[in-house]
Amino acid sequence: MLQVRGLVKHFGGVQAVRGLSFEMVPGECVALIGPNGAGKSTSFACIAGQHALTAGEVRWNGQRIDGLPPAQRLRRGVARTFQVAQTFEALTVLQNLQLLLARGLPAWNRLDAEAVAPARALLARVGLQALAGADVLGLPYGAKKRLELAMAVADLQAGGPALLLLDEPAAGLAPQERAELMQLVKSLAAHGQDRRRPEGMAVLYTEHNMDAVFGVADRVLVLMEGQLVAQGTPAEIARHETVLSRYLGQSFRVRAGHA
Numbered sequence: 001m002l003q004v005r006g007l008v009k010h011f012g013g014v015q016a017v018r019g020l021s022f023e024m025v026p027g028e029c030v031a032l033i034g035p036n037g038a039g040k041s042t043s044f045a046c047i048a049g050q051h052a053l054t055a056g057e058v059r060w061n062g063q064r065i066d067g068l069p070p071a072q073r074l075r076r077g078v079a080r081t082f083q084v085a086q087t088f089e090a091l092t093v094l095q096n097l098q099l100l101l102a103r104g105l106p107a108w109n110r111l112d113a114e115a116v117a118p119a120r121a122l123l124a125r126v127g128l129q130a131l132a133g134a135d136v137l138g139l140p141y142g143a144k145k146r147l148e149l150a151m152a153v154a155d156l157q158a159g160g161p162a163l164l165l166l167d168e169p170a171a172g173l174a175p176q177e178r179a180e181l182m183q184l185v186k187s188l189a190a191h192g193q194d195r196r197r198p199e200g201m202a203v204l205y206t207e208h209n210m211d212a213v214f215g216v217a218d219r220v221l222v223l224m225e226g227q228l229v230a231q232g233t234p235a236e237i238a239r240h241e242t243v244l245s246r247y248l249g250q251s252f253r254v255r256a257g258h259a
């Protein structure tokens with residue numbers, strides 16, 4: 001279980017996050033939304049370990065993870081994607097994944113034998129099997145976003161409860177590609193990457209595009225001015241007066257499917 005308690009983050013005099021608390025469990029897909037400057041990125045970065053907290057704590061399975069370096073967070077089953085894919089562009093899609101699964105360059109010589117089967121399985125899971133041999137450099141943007149996701153999941157191969165943190169996973173995608181990628185995200189939350197995680201994984205993502213929230217997330221957290229003003233199912237959030245009047249607006253209220 002992820003437990004965020006009383007998370008506060010100040011940048012000098014700027015109170016970016018002012019006491020955020022929530023919990024989530026594996027199998028849940030939770031979206032963190034809110035207007036520009038609401039504190040989404042800062043909250044995400046605090047949970048993902050990029051920023052030290054001003055106050056509060058972040059626990060995963062009962063243990064504090066705020067302040068832990070990335071390698072230790074990964075060992076506890078906490079991985080994240082970055083908006084800009086951190087790939088080796090001169091290598092193929094398959095080689096990038098093999099490299100991650102073999103845990104780094106010193107293992108390069110034994111890559112083929114040990115990591116090719118899990119790398120291929122993961123590529124199939126994210127719908128990239130046809131591009132396994134393609135160089136990352138020339139990959140279409142949508143495929144890069146899928147590879148980004150696969151690489152974050154590859155970090156979680158060890159098994160055990162997993163938390164996947166996704167920073168705007170579908171940013172920059174056209175509507176059809178966005179919808180397909182978000183269904184993949186939802187499926188990873190519900191079912192995990194393979195049979196070793198039947199309970200699924202906890203997936204927390206930030207998002208600006210409401211199509212990637214409603215119809216995808218199990219639960220939505222709405223931040224405004226650094227505070228959680230609402231949380232609930234998409235249907236509850238779509239009816240929430242404060243959220244509608246201060247963020248989503250009248251046009252959202254009347255759009256078919258969201259009301």
Ligand SMILES: Nc1ncnc2c1ncn2[C@@H]1O[C@H](COP(=O)(O)OP(=O)(O)OP(=O)(O)O)[C@@H](O)[C@H]1O
Pocket residue numbers: 011014015016034035036037038039040041042043
């Ligand atoms: N590194 C920083 N130094 C100083 N102030 C910052 C820093 N990062 C964020 N802030 C401020 O903290 C507040 C929250 O910003 P944050 O980027 O977390 O909001 P957001 O909800 O992610 O916004 P957006 O949707 O525009 O990305 C803003 O007032 C922002 O200017």
